[in-house]
Amino acid sequence: MSFLGKILYVTVLILNAIVVLSEDRFLARVNLTPATHNRSFGGPGGVDSSVKYNAIQLIASIRTLMRIPLIVINTLIIVYELVLG
């Protein structure tokens, strides 16, 4: 496999790893969802800009944004691996 193919696989696998995290079983338990983070810090409407809050936002947005495209990409890669890999 070429170098760029490896890079593509790494990217897809990392995105999969973020998307596959379960919201209520795992992320809520370690306070990494936006809801639990706001509740635990109790800031009503305050503009929070800590590193943890930004990371939480990043995870949440990747989960919502990349869920549907990743299904397509994963299917394509699986088919490619089955046929040509």
Place this chain on the structure above:
Amino acid sequence: MQRPTYGQSPPLHHPVPQHVSTVPQLRSPPPLTSQPQGHGYDGSPYPQQQQQAPPGGNMFAQYGNFMNDPTAQIATQFGQTAFRQGQDYLEKNVNRLVNVSALKHYFNVTNSYVINKLFLVLFPWRHKPWTRRQASEVGAGGGQEAWFYLPPRDDINSPDMYIPVMSIVTYVFLRTLFAGFRGEFEPQLFGSVATIAIVMMILEILALRIGCYLLNISNQSQLLDLMAYSGYKFVGVIVTIAVSEIFNRGKGTGGWVGWTLFVYTCLANSLFLMRSLKYVLLPENNNTNQGPMQTMHPLDSRAKRSQRTQFLFAYSYPVQALLMWILCRP
């Protein structure tokens, strides 16, 4: 009368149109063949061209006043309009993808700037003022002063993209040249070396962007600045691999000469990046307009500042050293 060879050709017998053509007249002139093309052309859509040909004259009189032909004029106008529209479309789309006027700012360099900057990247220890020079411009509304950074032509501390682009190209050629000295040259080497270099830069910029997002650093034209700064390490890499290749007699980097050069260029590049990126990653005067949180809690701001400083250090020293080591490997 520029083509006298067509004068000897026998007169062409165009077929008489048998029905009214509905094909529009926007077409290229007929092919310049000297053969009689009468046969097999029944029902040709060329009725007007034949009527304008002088009766009994030869063919090239028709070609001589080809530009006066109204259909040809329409065709040229149509072609020009289409071309212009295509150009506009292309320009618009390119401008949407990359900001061309912002990029031009980065290539506004002079010879003395390039030499001084190269010297600065390789020997940053004695350079004193690291801040970029700003110029102010009073806006059209009056009273509203707009600050902008001077282009690289006027300011040595300004990032440019000329040196990074040129050094990446030089790096790719140098690597393939050294492979050729060892007798291992393949044409694919250009592609693979360029891929590794560019992917390295993209990953580095991606990591920087994520760091900036996590640390809430926002700055104008930051991405282009970071792209420019991430390309300066190729200067050190080029010096390392070139000089160590000469001293090691074609055995690649290694030995005490190679490692000393690598450590030196790595430290120089790291110091240069740390000093230069300070204004990007540690903006000082932006604190007032970033929201009420930072002005209200100086403790919070101080903690954030130390986080940013650590991030800057981690980016400048270990990450750069790792990337330069990967690039210097044979």
